[in-house]
Amino acid sequence: MVRTPCCKPELGLKKGAWTPEEDQKLISYLNNHGEGGWRTLPEKAGLKRCGKSCRLRWANYLRPDIKRGEFTEDEELSIISLHALHGNKWSDIARGLPGRTDNEIKNYWNTHIKKRLIKKGVDPVTHKSLISETSKSENLPEILNNQNIIQRTISSNDDLGNNEKVKNEDKKSRLSSARFLNKVANRVGKKINQSVLSEIIGSGGPLTTTTSVTVDSISDKSMNFSFTPTSYPLNQMTVNDNGNATSPPSMFSDSSVNDPLMYRSVDNIGFPGFLNEQHFMNELTRFLQEDVNNDVEVTPVYEYQDDFEEIGNYFA
DNA sequence: AAACTAGTCAACCGCTAGTCA
């Protein structure tokens, strides 16, 4: 059997920009019949377009839940974090930004963020510094990844002023929490919702802004939750004598983490990875212990997540 | 005012994974 082409030029199918009349026909048809059946849709809707073109027009422009306008700083940060996790998987990135389309994000990345990262000396592909490793260690000790080196640096600088000390301590805790989250990302990244995870990673430090996070339910329908990044560095989470994780109560202020949908219920509804909050915490406990024992060598998911000043500088 | 250049982004193209007969 010969595969019929999606768009038959001999049928006089139109290409190029859509007219308001065409948009109206498409909207009207989809409102009445719902999405799907893109191949036969144009004929039924009275459009001289190929199905592919109709799907794209709907997905990228006409869908009612699409958010238009400028990207916010939060959104931009999310894109950078998610790109570090997913690479050029624009649809995956788009899932972390409700209302934004993969096409829009892709365009924004290529026309704005990429250039700004390059300008700031960050490789937009690897998210690593464009400065060579050698010169980095010689000239930029503050962005070293190794926490022990950071700690040694801090402890050997007792003559530092108070402000500088506080700054370094703050950085130390941020580095630790970011590293820990990178471990979590590497180890349980498949289990935990990627959007939530990347938001947690993205928050990392003591941020206070609230952003929206998409949480996928078992029915594959997106649900929006408000997400407030923790005000505590995650390395404040410790393991007590009983081997349980203890943490400030506001550690996970992300409502989706506290939401029942986060966890697998008896009906297997919700996330497949964790049975309940305790299970989630136990998993984290394991990683913390490994972290303490330095058992595992893990490649950071996003190297520059270790240095939040980099992100700050990006917007400077 | 006209020509040129660069930036933006909607739309297209080619490919692939998943599904079904």
Place this chain on the structure above:
DNA sequence: GTGACTAGCGGTTGACTAGTT
């Protein structure tokens, strides 16, 4: 197992606009 078909993805193109010469 195979091939047709569909939906969706990522890369690329080209029309349009704004700024510059």
